[in-house]
Amino acid sequence: xxxxxxxxxxxxxxxxxxxxxxxxAAHGRRFFYSAxxxxxxxxxxxxxxxxxxxxxxxxxxxxxHPTLWNKWRGFSSxxxxxxxxxxxxxxxxxxxxxxxxxxxxxRFNGExxxxxxxDEMQKVREQAGALPVFRQAEEAA
Numbered sequence: 001x002x003x004x005x006x007x008x009x010x011x012x013x014x015x016x017x018x019x020x021x022x023x024x025a026a027h028g029r030r031f032f033y034s035a036x037x038x039x040x041x042x043x044x045x046x047x048x049x050x051x052x053x054x055x056x057x058x059x060x061x062x063x064x065h066p067t068l069w070n071k072w073r074g075f076s077s078x079x080x081x082x083x084x085x086x087x088x089x090x091x092x093x094x095x096x097x098x099x100x101x102x103x104x105x106x107r108f109n110g111e112x113x114x115x116x117x118x119d120e121m122q123k124v125r126e127q128a129g130a131l132p133v134f135r136q137a138e139e140a141a
Contacts, residue, residue: 007049029115031081097133
């Protein structure tokens with residue numbers, strides 16, 4: 001059992017991640033959202049401090065920690081979004097903010113690999129990027 005204060009901090013960071021997921025799901029191609037089921041993905045921290053991902057389409061609770069047996073069964077998205085979820089997990093566990101690069105990484109031609117329209121990607125980067133989940137640009141002095 002985790003000390004209560006560590007568990008509380010993890011759950012606070014998990015709520016911040018869920019805010020980021022909601023922002024990503026509200027724009028562009030609406031990753032982490034199922035239009036047919038009208039459900040969103042989310043993450044949660046159990047009483048032992050372990051991080052789980054709840055899939056938007058399958059509703060499966062997926063263990064996010066690396067193990068020999070963990071195959072992410074029930075995960076509806078591809079490897080790029082799995083990397084984002086793993087980054088979210090690491091933030092929840094450590095409190096170390098993610099690089100904003102996770103929000104629609106750019107291709108060499110300037111397009112984002114998520115395929116979001118540029119104006120929608122900009123909204124996601126501004127709104128989700130302002131959350132403590134992501135490392136903030138250093139303020140110019």
